Amino acid sequence: MIDDAAGQVTGWARTDFGLDLTDLDEVTHGADQHARLWRAHAADGTRYAVKLSGGGTPAGRVVAAHLAAQKVPGVPAPLRTHDGRLYGDHGGHRLSVVPWVSDLRALDGPMTDAHWRAYGELLAAVHAVPVTDELVRLLPPGGAAYPEIVAATRATAERLRAPGPADPAGPPFAELAALWSAMADRVSTLTGAVGRLAADRRDRPVVVCHGDPHLGNLLLGPNGQVWLIDWDDAVLAPPECDLMFVTDGVLAFAPITTGQRAAVLAGYGRVDIEPARLAWFLAVRALDDLTDWTRQALDPDVDAADRARAARIVRGLVSPVGLVTLADAAVRSLDRPD
Numbered sequence: 001m002i003d004d005a006a007g008q009v010t011g012w013a014r015t016d017f018g019l020d021l022t023d024l025d026e027v028t029h030g031a032d033q034h035a036r037l038w039r040a041h042a043a044d045g046t047r048y049a050v051k052l053s054g055g056g057t058p059a060g061r062v063v064a065a066h067l068a069a070q071k072v073p074g075v076p077a078p079l080r081t082h083d084g085r086l087y088g089d090h091g092g093h094r095l096s097v098v099p100w101v102s103d104l105r106a107l108d109g110p111m112t113d114a115h116w117r118a119y120g121e122l123l124a125a126v127h128a129v130p131v132t133d134e135l136v137r138l139l140p141p142g143g144a145a146y147p148e149i150v151a152a153t154r155a156t157a158e159r160l161r162a163p164g165p166a167d168p169a170g171p172p173f174a175e176l177a178a179l180w181s182a183m184a185d186r187v188s189t190l191t192g193a194v195g196r197l198a199a200d201r202r203d204r205p206v207v208v209c210h211g212d213p214h215l216g217n218l219l220l221g222p223n224g225q226v227w228l229i230d231w232d233d234a235v236l237a238p239p240e241c242d243l244m245f246v247t248d249g250v251l252a253f254a255p256i257t258t259g260q261r262a263a264v265l266a267g268y269g270r271v272d273i274e275p276a277r278l279a280w281f282l283a284v285r286a287l288d289d290l291t292d293w294t295r296q297a298l299d300p301d302v303d304a305a306d307r308a309r310a311a312r313i314v315r316g317l318v319s320p321v322g323l324v325t326l327a328d329a330a331v332r333s334l335d336r337p338d
Contacts, residue, residue, distance in 0.1 A: 006038060009052060012095050013040070016081045016088030019097065024050065035232075039100055047100035048079075053232070054093050059138040060231035061086040061096055063208060070129050074122040074227045076101050101227045106218035107254055114224025116260050120246065120267025122228055127207040127239050135208060135236065142209055142237025143284045146198060150191050153287045156180070156294055157187060172297055172311050180294075183318050186328045187290075190283045193331040197280040204238040204277065211235045213245050215254050240277040247273065248282060248326045252316035279330035286327035290317050 006024040013019045024038040027049075034054040041047055061078050065086055068077030078086050079097040088095040106115070159167065160177040167173055180187070210217070211233035219227040235241060246264040249256035256264075265271070296302050297310035318324045 009038065009050060009095065012088055012090055013050060013097065016095060017079050017097055018082060019048065019079075021048075021050070040097075049076075049098050049100050049229070051096050051098075052090075052093050053087075053096070056232055057138070058087055058094055060234050061094075062138055063135065063234040064098070064231045066132070066135065067126060067129060067208070072122070072125045072129060074118070074225070075126070075231075076227060076229065098229070101229075102219035102221050104220045106215035106220055106226070107251075109220070111215075111220065111260075112224060113259075113263050115220055115226055116263035117267035118224045118226045119218060120264035120269075122226055122267075123210075123213065123239075123242055123246070123264075124268045126210060126228070127242070129208055131206065131208060131236060139208070139234055139236045141206070142211060142235035142241040143281060144235075145288075146194050146284050149284060149288045149291065150194055152295075153187065153191055153291045156291050157184070160294075168298070168300070172307070176294055176297060176311065176314065179314065179318060183324065186318075186324055187287075189328055189331055190287055190324070193334075194280065194283050194287065197276055197283070197331075197334075204274065206236040207239055209235050209237045209239070209241040211237075211241060213242050214251055216251075237281075238274075238277050239271065240273060241281050243268075243271070243273055244278055244281050244285070247278065248323075248330070249321070250282075250285065250323050250326070252319050252322040255321045275330070276334055279327070279334055282323070282327035282330050286317065286323045290314065290324055293317065 006026070010021050010024065013021050019040075020043040021040045022043050023041040025040075027037040027039055034056070036052045038050045039047060040050045064075055065078050067075040076098045079099075080086060081088055086096060106119075111119075157180055160173075160180045163173065163177070210228060210231060212230070213228055217228060217230045219229060221227070244250065246256060246268075247261060293310045293313045297307050297314060299307065302310070316322050
């Protein structure tokens with residue numbers, strides 16, 4: 001169906017891409033607060049992912065187009081507008097379109113051994129693509145915002161420790177304050193490690209990394225086929241920036257088993273994963289997720305259901321299989337003798 005909000009997008013898709021869209025169904029499971037995504041049907045029956053972005057940069061579209069042009073399997077090529085661009089510009093919002101390749105996310109599974117192996121093969125193919133001058137110009141270094149992330153983490157910890165008059169009383173503030181207090185030692189370990197290990201990430205040549213290749217961004221097809229979507233967080237970084245998602249899992253509600261990890265790495269091929277770089281990327285991601293989801297859980301301008309979801313994610317992050325726990329273990333293991 002096409003509601004009032006999507007009607008304008010339908011017109012833009014026709015003007016920019018020459019697409020006659022008959023139905024748009026909004027997809028709401030993404031985490032990007034600055035974007036809306038629809039599954040769209042064209043008059044000829046073809047399906048598309050139509051995305052309207054209000055933040056970030058167009059670099060993700062450039063990366064996806066470059067990888068698709070390099071014949072990297074599993075990267076849907078974005079459509080181009082009538083004048084050859086990768087998106088339409090509408091008052092600071094970017095409209096982009098890619099083929100809708102599958103309804104099945106890896107999170108919803110089930111993933112076969114063939115899917116896990118293909119996942120590794122796809123990451124290896126991405127990492128093997130030469131880094132062009134354009135990509136160097138467009139893509140940030142992986143984890144480059146770590147000073148701001150550490151500062152935001154410390155500010156959030158202080159806010160929860162000593163709330164101001166504008167902070168709400170009672171739950172969820174009290175619950176999150178207690179949770180942060182209980183994990184203060186882990187947060188301190190991670191913030192210290194991020195600064196201490198920052199130089200280690202520069203000791204290895206960088207490659208094109210997806211930056212967020214978790215199972216929510218992986219789509220499944222028949223016979224072990226996979227596609228990696230949503231390239232908005234693409235960066236230039238050592239491979240550990242992506243590989244932490246398959247060695248450690250990252251998502252508390254979808255931990256990676258030993259067998260799954262082995263299948264992914266078998267597909268990826270020979271790789272020397274450096275523990276310090278892996279720990280650094282895990283720590284940066286853990287602090288970023290922890291702080292950002294806590295902020296959303298406490299933001300009165302966020303819908304109540306979304307605030308509750310954010311609070312659940314925070315609890316998952318500090319659970320025994322959560323990212324904060326995984327990152328803390330990775331950092332502490334660096335100080336243990338073999």
